[in-house]
Amino acid sequence: MALLRNCFLLFFLNIxxxxxxxxxxxxxxxxxxxxxxxLAFVNIIINDGNYGGTTDIDGKFQLNYPQPIKSLKLxxxxxxxxxxxxxxxxxxxxxxxxxKDILLxxxxxxxxxxxxxxxxxxxxxxxxxxxxxxxxxxSYTSYDKMIxxxxxxxxxKKDTSLLDTxxxxxxxxxxxxxxxxxxxxxxxxFLYPDKNHEKVIATRISGLKDPIIVFxxxxxxSTSFYNEIIxxxxxxxxxxxxxxxxxxxxxxxxxxxxxxxxDTVFIISYRPRKNTNFDGMKGVLSINSNGWAIQNVIAEPxxxxxxxxxxxxxxxxxxxxxxxxxxxxxTDIIFGSIGVSDGNKAYKLMGIGKSYLKDIVLNPELVRKExxxxxxxxxxxxxxxxxxxxxxxxxxxxxxxxxxTYHFIxxxxxxxxxxxxxxxxxxxxxxxxxxxxFDIDINKFVKYNSYEGFYLGLGLHxxxxxxxxxxxxGYWGYGFKDKTAKYGGDISFLLHRNSELxxxxxxxxxxxxxxxxxxxxxxxxxxxxxxxxxxxxKRMNNTESYSASVSFRILRYMKLNVSLSRSFKQAYGxxxxxxxxxxxxxxxxxxxxxxxxxxxxxxxxxxxxxxxRVNISLGTNYPILWFQYTKGFNNLFNGEFAYNRFxxxxxxxxxxxxxxxxxxxxxxxxIDSYLPYCNLYNGNGSYRKFTIFASNSFATMQMNEFLSxxxxxxxxxxNFGKLLVHSKIFHPEIAVATNIGFxxxxxxxxxxxxxxKTMESGYYESGLLxxxxxxxxxxxxxxxxxxxxxxxxxxxxxxxxxxxxxxxFLSLKR
Numbered sequence: 001m002a003l004l005r006n007c008f009l010l011f012f013l014n015i016x017x018x019x020x021x022x023x024x025x026x027x028x029x030x031x032x033x034x035x036x037x038x039l040a041f042v043n044i045i046i047n048d049g050n051y052g053g054t055t056d057i058d059g060k061f062q063l064n065y066p067q068p069i070k071s072l073k074l075x076x077x078x079x080x081x082x083x084x085x086x087x088x089x090x091x092x093x094x095x096x097x098x099x100k101d102i103l104l105x106x107x108x109x110x111x112x113x114x115x116x117x118x119x120x121x122x123x124x125x126x127x128x129x130x131x132x133x134x135x136x137x138x139s140y141t142s143y144d145k146m147i148x149x150x151x152x153x154x155x156x157k158k159d160t161s162l163l164d165t166x167x168x169x170x171x172x173x174x175x176x177x178x179x180x181x182x183x184x185x186x187x188x189x190f191l192y193p194d195k196n197h198e199k200v201i202a203t204r205i206s207g208l209k210d211p212i213i214v215f216x217x218x219x220x221x222s223t224s225f226y227n228e229i230i231x232x233x234x235x236x237x238x239x240x241x242x243x244x245x246x247x248x249x250x251x252x253x254x255x256x257x258x259x260x261x262x263d264t265v266f267i268i269s270y271r272p273r274k275n276t277n278f279d280g281m282k283g284v285l286s287i288n289s290n291g292w293a294i295q296n297v298i299a300e301p302x303x304x305x306x307x308x309x310x311x312x313x314x315x316x317x318x319x320x321x322x323x324x325x326x327x328x329x330x331t332d333i334i335f336g337s338i339g340v341s342d343g344n345k346a347y348k349l350m351g352i353g354k355s356y357l358k359d360i361v362l363n364p365e366l367v368r369k370e371x372x373x374x375x376x377x378x379x380x381x382x383x384x385x386x387x388x389x390x391x392x393x394x395x396x397x398x399x400x401x402x403x404x405t406y407h408f409i410x411x412x413x414x415x416x417x418x419x420x421x422x423x424x425x426x427x428x429x430x431x432x433x434x435x436x437x438f439d440i441d442i443n444k445f446v447k448y449n450s451y452e453g454f455y456l457g458l459g460l461h462x463x464x465x466x467x468x469x470x471x472x473x474g475y476w477g478y479g480f481k482d483k484t485a486k487y488g489g490d491i492s493f494l495l496h497r498n499s500e501l502x503x504x505x506x507x508x509x510x511x512x513x514x515x516x517x518x519x520x521x522x523x524x525x526x527x528x529x530x531x532x533x534x535x536x537x538k539r540m541n542n543t544e545s546y547s548a549s550v551s552f553r554i555l556r557y558m559k560l561n562v563s564l565s566r567s568f569k570q571a572y573g574x575x576x577x578x579x580x581x582x583x584x585x586x587x588x589x590x591x592x593x594x595x596x597x598x599x600x601x602x603x604x605x606x607x608x609x610x611x612x613r614v615n616i617s618l619g620t621n622y623p624i625l626w627f628q629y630t631k632g633f634n635n636l637f638n639g640e641f642a643y644n645r646f647x648x649x650x651x652x653x654x655x656x657x658x659x660x661x662x663x664x665x666x667x668x669x670x671i672d673s674y675l676p677y678c679n680l681y682n683g684n685g686s687y688r689k690f691t692i693f694a695s696n697s698f699a700t701m702q703m704n705e706f707l708s709x710x711x712x713x714x715x716x717x718x719n720f721g722k723l724l725v726h727s728k729i730f731h732p733e734i735a736v737a738t739n740i741g742f743x744x745x746x747x748x749x750x751x752x753x754x755x756x757k758t759m760e761s762g763y764y765e766s767g768l769l770x771x772x773x774x775x776x777x778x779x780x781x782x783x784x785x786x787x788x789x790x791x792x793x794x795x796x797x798x799x800x801x802x803x804x805x806x807x808x809f810l811s812l813k814r
Contacts, residue, residue: 023064023066024064024065024066024067024068024069025062025063025064025065025069026062026063026065026069026072026086026093027060027061027062027063027092027093028060028061028092028093028094028095029055029058029059029060029061029092029093029094029095030042030044030055030059030061030074030076030095030096030097031059031094031095031096031097032096032097032099033096033097033098033099034098034099034153035153037059038055038058038059038060039055039059039076039079039097040055040056040057040058040059040296040298040313040315040330041054041055041056041057041076041284041286041296041298041313041315042054042055042059042061042074042075042076042079042097043074043075043076043255043257043265043267044061044063044072044073044074044257045072045073045074045075045257046063046065046069046071046072047065047067047069047070047071048071048073048083050257050258051065051257051258051259051260052072052073052257052258053257053259053260054257054265054286054295054296056315056328057313057314057315057328057329057330057354058328058354058395064260069086070085070086071083071084071085071086072084072086072095074095074097075254075255075267076097077254077267077269077284078099078100079097079098079099079100080097080098080099080100082095082097082098114246114251114253115253116251116252116253116266116268117246117251119253119266119268119287119292120240120241120245120246120251120268120287121246122287122292123241123285123287123292123293123294124241124242124243124245125292126291126292126293127226127241128226129291130226130291130292130293130294130323130324131224131226131227132223132224132226132323132324132325132326133190133192133223133224133226133227134192134226135190135192135323135362135363136191136192136363137189137190137191137192137363137364137365137366138189138190138325138360138361138362138363138364139187139188139189139190139359139360139361139364139366140187140188140357140358140359140360140361141185141186141187141188141357141358141359141393142185142186142188142355142356142357142358143183143184143185143355143356143358143393143394143395144183144184144185144186144353144354144355144356145181145182145183145353145354145355145394145395146181146182146183146331146351146352146353146354147178147179147180147181147351147352147402147405148178148179148180148181148349148350148351148352149174149178149179149349149350149352150170150174150179150340150347150348150349150350151334151347151348151349151350152170152171152174152347164344166344166345167345170347176401176404177401177404177405177408178401178402178405179340179349179405179409180206180405180409181205181206181402181405181406181409182203182204182205182206183202183203183204183205183390183394184200184202184203184204184382185200185201185202185385185390185393186198186199186200186201187199187201189364189366189370189371190366191366191367191368191370191371194605195366195368195371196371196375196607197370197371197372197374197375197377198375198376198377199377199378199379200376200377200378200379200382201379201382201385202379202382202383202385202389202390202393203378203382203383204383204385204390204406205383206405206406206409223314223326223329223357224326225239225241225294225297225299225314226239226241226294227239228242228243228657229242229655229657230281230299232301232310232312235279235301235306236279236655236661237279237280237281237299237301238278238279238280238281238657238658239281240270240280240281240283240285240299241285241294242657244657247273248272248273248276248278248280248658249270249271249272249273249280250270250271250272250273250274251268251269251270252268252269252270253266253267253268254267254268254269254284255267259288261290263288263289263290264288264289265286265287265288265289265295266286266287266289267284267285267286268284268285268286268287269282269283269284269285270282270283270284270285271302272302277722277723277724277725278657278658278723279301279303279721279722279723280301280302281299281300281301281302282299282300282301282302283297283298283299283300283311284296284297284298285297285298288324290318291324293316293324294314294316294324295315295316295324296313296314296315296316297312297313297314298311298312298313299311299312299313300312303722305731306336307335307336307775308333308334308335308336309333309334309336310331310332310333310334311330311331311332312329312330312331312332313328313329313330313331313332314326314328314329314330315327315328315329319360319362320362322362323362325357325360325362326357327356327357327358327360328354328355328356328357329353329354329355329357330352330353330354330355331351331352331353331354331355332350332351332352332353333350333351333352333353334348334349334350334351335348335349335350335351336348354395356395358393372556373556373557373605373606373607373608374607374608374609374610374615375607375608375609375618376607376608376609376610376618377609377610378609378610378611431443432461432463434463435460436465437462437463437465437466438460438461438462438463439460439461439462439463440458440459440460441459441460441461441473441475443459444457444458444459444475444477445457445458445459447534448535449534449535449536449537449538449540450535450536450537450538450703451479451481451482451511451537451538451539451540452479452480452481452482452484452511452540453479453480453481453482454479454480454481455477455478455479455480455486456477456478456480457475457476457477457478457486458475458476458477459473459474459475459477460473460474460475461473468494469493469494469495470491470492470493470494471490471491471492471494472489472490472491473489473490473491474487474488474489474490475487475488475489479511482511482540484511484542486508486509486510486511487508487509487510488506488507488508488509488510489506489507489508490504490505490506490507491504491505492504492505496552499552499553499554500551500552500553500559500615501550501551501552502550502551502552503548503549503550504548504549504550504551505547505548506545506546506547506548506549507545507546507547508543508544508545509542509543509544509545510542510543511540511541511542511543512540512541512543512569512678513537513539513540513541513682514539514540514541514572514677514678514682514704515539515677515678515679515680515681515682515704515707516537516682517647517667517669517681517684519599519601519626519628519647519649520551520559520561520597520599520600520601520626520628521551521559521561521599521601521626522601522626522649527809528695529693529694529695529806529807529808530694530695530696530697531694532686532692532693532694532695532807533684533686533694533697535692535694536686536687536688536691536694536703537703538703538704539572539573539682539703539704540572541569541570541571541572541678542569542570543567543568543569543570544567544568545565545566545567545568546565546566546567547563547564547565547566548563548564548565549561549562549563549564550562550563557602557603557604557605557606558600558601558602559600559601560598560599560600561597561598561599561600562596562597562598563595563596563597563599564594564595564596564597565593565594565595565597566592566593566594566595566637566638566639567592567593567595568590568591568592568593569590569591569592569593569678569679570589570590571589571590571591571676571677571678572677572678573753573754574589574753575589575677575751575752575753575754576588576589576751576752576753577589577591577676577677577750577751577752578749578750578751578752579750587752588676591640591641591676591678591679592638592639592640593632593639593640593641593679594632594633594636594637594638594639595630595631595632595633595639596630596631596633597628597629597630597631598628598629599626599627599628599629600625600626600627600628601624601625601626602624602625602626602627603617603620603622603624603625604620604622604623605620605621605622606618606619606620606624607619607620622652623650623651623652624650624651624652625648625649625650626647626648626649626650627646627647627648627649628645628646628647628648629644629645629646629647630643630644630645630646630647631643631644631645632644632645632673632675641673641675641679642673643671643672643673643674643675644671644672644673645669645670645671645672645679646669646670646671647667647668647669648666648667648668648669649665649666649667650665650666651663651664651665651666651696652664658723659718659720659723660718660719660720660721660723661718661719661721662716662717662718662719663716663717663718663719664714664715664716664717665696665714665715666712666713666714666715667684667711667712667713667715668711668712668713669681669708669710669711670709670710671709671710674709674746674747674750675709675747676751677707677751677754680707680708680709680745681707681708681709681710681711681743682703682704682706682707683698683701683704683705683706683707683708683711683741683743683759683763684697684698684701684713684741685697685698685700685701685702685703685704685705685706686698686699686701686703687699687700687701687702687703687705687802688802689802689803690802690803690804690805691802691804691805692804692805692806692807693769693784693804693805693806693807695715695717696715697715697739698713698739698741698763698765699737699739699765699767699786699802699804700765700786700787700788700800700801700802701741701763701765701788705757706741706743706757706758706759706763707745707751707756707757707758708743708744708745708758708759709744709745709746709747710743710744711741711742711743711744711759712741712742712743713739713740713741713742714739714740714741715737715739716737716738716739717735717736717737717769718735718736718737719733719734719735719771720733720734720735720736721733721734731772731775732770732771732772732773732782733770733771733772733782733808734768734769734770734771735768735769735771735784736766736767736768736769737766737767737768737769737786738764738765738766738767739763739764739765739766740762740763740764741759741762741763742759742760742762742763743758743759743760743763744758744759744760745758757792759792761790761791761792762790762791763788763790763791763792764788764789764790764792765786765787765788765789766786766787766789767784767785767786767787767802767804768784768785769782769783769784769804769806770782770783770784770806771806771808772808779807779808779809780807780808781805781806781807782805782806782807782808783803783804783805783806784803784804784805784806785801785802785803785804786801786802786804787800787801787802788800788801788802
């Protein structure tokens with residue numbers, strides 16, 4: 001018995017010693033042979049067998065095997081396969097792969113069903129199970145690092161003996177340092193279905209202390225690759241694992257590997273099929289048979305002609321044996337319109353971003369009250385974190401190249417005041433440019449319209465350097481056509497920052513569009529195509545106005561404004577309004593109004609980026625509603641008209657798979673009493689025989705052609721993008737538009753010395769737009785034509801056409 005026990009112990013010890021002695025390990029990096037950039041998700045097979053692994057998102061690998069590792073077989077889509085022999089398993093192996101020209105067949109014929117389709121269909125079937133954003137909740141901390149450098153791939157591919165002097169200097173500079181470097185640490189919490197909060201607890205940006213640059217980071221890529229639509233910056237792409245994707249994408253099973261857990265990993269390349277035309281992507285998916293989940297993904301737009309090229313990479317791991325979750329993200333950007341030059345040749349600016357997720361917790365106890373409309377928040381002391389803090393979160397220590405970048409750019413930033421440039425980015429989004437203790441109102445500096453002609457002026461407001469709680473401002477300007485000075489001033493007090501409770505007193509003496517419509521908190525972007533209509537305005541009223549208002553946020557997504565105003569308006573030209581007194585009509589051309597206005601803007605689930613100074617809207621996926629009620633008073637503060645006025649605006653955009661983007665706007669107004677021309681509705685036309693296209697207006701309707709005291713208008717545009725034209729050279733974006741309006745006027749006989757038309761029978765027009773005919777990098781130029789039809793069309797067919805040129809600006813907002 002003792003002998004048997006001793007034999008068993010000896011056998012057990014031998015097994016243990018055998019197991020320990022057979023634990024072999026090899027590690028290293030896989031890089032591009034030319035650029036020396038790391039290659040993510042390279043497939044590695046050990047000893048020409050079935051087992052192996054992949055490189056991580058940084059091109060690193062560490063493999064364990066129970067037998068001596070003699071060789072590694074490496075394969076990667078777009079590169080030559082390679083067998084690498086291990087000579088010393090104690091060193092960090094640097095393995096270079098050579099890029100090859102891929103000539104994928106336009107047509108692939110399979111004897112039966114494409115084997116990749118079965119795998120993709122299983123991924124789609126299990127998409128909701130594997131999508132992290134379908135969990136009840138999760139939280140994590142991410143460390144993000146982004147560098148900006150130049151795309152000098154053309155130099156790196158050359159023999160160094162063939163480089164000229166300028167190329168050598170460029171190479172030496174970028175071997176030494178980057179152009180720009182930034183790091184952030186962010187804590188994220190998510191509660192199903194759409195409660196999200198990201199708190200930036202640390203930022204370090206070369207040359208900058210102001211953290212506004214995190215706005216760019218928040219726009220890059222989602223942490224989930226399971227949505228039907230993948231949105232990168234302002235562009236939408238059809239996900240290769242969305243419903244029906246096997247009809248639009250060509251999938252090829254490139255390789256198959258096995259994990260140490262005996263799971264199968266299928267390597268599948270994808271790209272849009274021949275003769276399909278949609279916003280698609282190309283890249284590689286690594287699908288794990290454990291749950292049919294994404295293990296790794298590489299994706300970039302299939303269209304190689306786009307101005308800004310973006311490639312994303314994501315790496316997923318099984319967390320707690322329950323859920324696949326992203327742990328590493330890469331974003332590579334090449335800007336087509338921005339670059340650096342050596343005097344002879346320009347090199348495109350390139351951004352390389354890496355995100356590492358840690359402290360991942362699945363289904364933590366989160367409650368709704370922990371979330372609000374602030375989606376991205378920057379802690380006030382985020383830029384003050386010490387070195388010890390950063391060492392806790394960095395994946396690797398800073399390289400010598402990183403340190404030199406910080407040192408060099410920080411010294412330049414202090415001298416050139418880069419923080420002022422960062423604040424400029426922030427204030428440009430609010431329409432104001434910082435200048436010391438003041439912000440310059442950009443829209444008061446220079447403008448043009450058909451009434452005032454060219455306008456030059458200056459508008460200033462105090463900023464946070466004087467006080468965060470009150471602002472004082474004013475402006476003065478001069479119109480060279482109407483030869484009249486305009487001026488005004490205001491003072492505001494911020495009483496409660498979180499609720500945005502503000503009291504404001506305002507005065508101006510200015511020209512205001514006759515019968516125009518404006519809404520509270522309707523701040524259009526400076527480069528919005530809606531603003532082009534302002535260039536065409538030719539009928540305005542000189543107006544002097546006093547007002548007091550209070551505004552605040554209510555119900556989280558609603559902003560409310562209550563104002564009391566008194567205004568004095570002069571009629572345009574020789575217009576007269578007829579007031580009946582004792583059966584006698586008195587013609588007047590000056591009008592006094594006293595108005596109480598309640599205006600609101602409701603944007604359901606609108607999200608904001610909160611900085612130290614302002615909140616910047618990140619938009620919403622739901623319709624935005626404006627509503628305004630105005631009560632006019634007679635005999636109050638010299639007011640002469642008693643009335644009730646209701647104004648409404650609703651707008652929304654939709655993106656449809658394989659069809660493009662539809663946008664609509666509905667506007668309506670109703671006034672229950674008789675008023676002079678200046679306070680009615682003018683039809684919102686923007687006609688010239690040939691002029692710039694102004695969105696959300698009637699392109700064939702002459703300025704002030706119609707007048708109404710009640711109206712409704714519908715504006716619809718569908719942009720097919722590049723879906724209808726498939727060409728390697730010509731890339732127009734085709735859009736169609738239809739606008740419809742109805743209106744009526746109750747007091748036609750009270751308006752004198754002006755032509756009055758109404759549109760009870762309905763106004764109709766449709767148009768075709770060809771955008772992006774000429775690409776100017778930051779914007780593009782196109783052409784279009786609209787046709788007027790229906791009851792108010794002209795007898796002469798040519799008079800119903802309006803010819804347009806379009807300007808479309810590059811946008812990075814989501």
